[in-house]
Amino acid sequence: MYRETWAEINLNHIRNNLKNIRESLPRKVKLMAVIKADGYGHGAAECARTAEQVGADTLAVAYLEEALHLRASGITLPILILTPIQPKHVMLALDHDLMLTVASASWFREMRVFKPYTSGKKIQVHVKVDTGLGRIGLQSMKDWDELVPWLKANDIVVDGFYTHFATAGKVDTTFLELQTKRFIDMMEWSKKSDIAIRHYHCAGSVAALRFPELAMDMVRIGAAMYGFYPGKLVSAVKLLPALSLHSKLIQVKKLYRGDYLGYDNMYQADKDQWIGTVPIGYADGWSQNMQHTEVLINGQRANVVGKICMDQLMVKLPGPCEVGTKVTLIGSQGDEQITFAELASHIGSVAQEISTSLTARITRSYINMEEAWIHWEKEKLSYKSKNAVI
Template sequence: MSALYRDTQAYVDTAAVQRNLSKIRRRFPSSVQLMAVVKANGYGHGAIQSAEAALAAGADMLGVASLEEAVELREHGIQLPILVLAPIPPRYAELAAALDIRLTVTEAGWFKQREEFRQTPNGAPLRVHIKLDTGLGRIGLRSREEWKQLVPWLKRKDIVVEGMFTHFATASWADTSFVKLQYERFLSMTQWAHSSRIFPTLLHCCGSASALRFPEMALDMVRIGAAAYGFYPSALAPQWELEPALTLRSALIQVKQVSAGDTIGYDRAYKARGEEWIGTVPIGYADGWSQIMQNGEVLVGGKRAKIVGRIGMDQLTIRLSEPCRAGDPVVLIGSQGSEKLSCTEAASRAGVVPQEITASLTGRVPRNYEKLSKDEALQKEEYAWKPKQDLLRRF
């Protein structure tokens, strides 16, 4: 790790990620596989470190959002099966096959385009998962006609149809009616495969919220992303008691006393109501602490301090309840004394989900990692994936 010259830093407890995944793993039958989703740099927690925690917890597969994310895992010696959860440009399909990366497909046109770029027709088989749109409305096929157009491509000898999946739109709602409707649609649509003599071994529809709330819908695999990092609908699934894995800390760089009528920040967005102490913290929207956090709070001296004025690119200002000094610690996510500010609370104030906050933390915020709590006997080298003859350079 390079030298750290700034007080604004994140601390990631990979043991918490491991414990969360282990707890979820244990509560499902061994027949149900566990996919750990480590996309978006492990939701801001670190993709490689999260993948290693998932391996130690017994995960069967990893999920990512792009081929770049999958290749990065392979380059760092991660051997677990990887599924890219969205379609990639067809011209990179052979690279994925060579690296044993599973791909999501949604339409016959993707395979037609792939043919234009194929250079090794007798290369490694391509393992695919078919995405079905049962109501989320983003990607996936919807109609029987779309399926029929896809079937001839799926029956080719170089294609292995490993899975079929969908994603729920309202898994965190108290009203479960639409989740159940999507589930029934999915089961019905999977029969298209059987009628076409195609038999995927992995049917999966549950992400974190639905897996925790509706374990009866687990089918062959559950996809655990947000819950791995401690984010889940605790009011609807209180029995889980998962742990947050990330703490965000900084320190005051200046404290000043202002008078009634003095204004703070761009656009004079905050006006002091009397004699007040204002502290400046070196974190801003270039660090991922967006202006949507302007009504939030931080912890200083074990007390809550409200963010005031506009959040800038590099700094924000807070109203202190008492005089403080430059260098005093600030907690944006985590605990200080008897006070606690969870990422879930901060997200609720901002009107977003907690994973948006951690995933938005940029590279300007160093991540400091605590080691896995156990199972370190699982040596990383044992799972190291070694490309043959500089495979990556050939694509």
């Protein structure tokens, strides 16, 4: 690490989060761990291995490139690509044993140019239906009827049928209930079509934690795996954030009353004060939306002042500090803590926007990795024992 700005990823927290989530679910429900966006900024391969340690049945990513990265990293668990791939890449996906999301008959028509029926490999697909999010998925029975003949081909295996909720984190559950009813109706279409479907799934992290009755055959755990969840709505399960973010002061200087600081003279000292420069900026993902937030220095909160720069930001120090003093942007020092929830509220977004925005310029440091590996075999044996068919 050439620059002392780093994110610490506690793999034990991820492991324990998944373990606690699994224990909150009905016994036979399968767990799909979502590793998209470089494991929500935590490191895709490391998080995938950790998910495997606690017996995740399947992984999910957003794009083909992400799945190929996991395979190149030695990950062998089944992987579902949540976004339909370009039909011309179907053989590449098959060569790496990847499951594909499909949402239209037109995809199959184009795909057959690249994979004829005579090809020996079978394509495992999950059919995505749109029940109200409006993003990806077939919407009508007409869409489904057009898809059915393609799904009945000898080289197609329908591993899943799924949807995604739009408002699972809202107190008002009216729209979620509407989506659930739509999904159940769509499931009936599928069951009347004489197609063998292995898994039905509709619950992402929040839905799975709030409404275990919606778990069906499988749940997709993304944000909650990393400790992001609405704790006020979910009291039965306690999860811990896995990522903290730190840096060190690279310069300390005295700013006198009336002096300006930063681009566009955005900050003017109202009295004499100490200013520290921290080597992190918007090129690292710490955007200018983070202006007027706080960091922790020597266990005390310190305000970010002036415009956040591409490579540095400045903070108003609680007093004179030594160069090299640790700065915590996310995490704890003493009795003080800065959480993802606090920062997400400041920018009007969600925790995962912050974690996925942290760029590759920030070194990821993994802690408790060795201990996690020691427990891996014990966890696998324990899980297999509990779920053994007698």
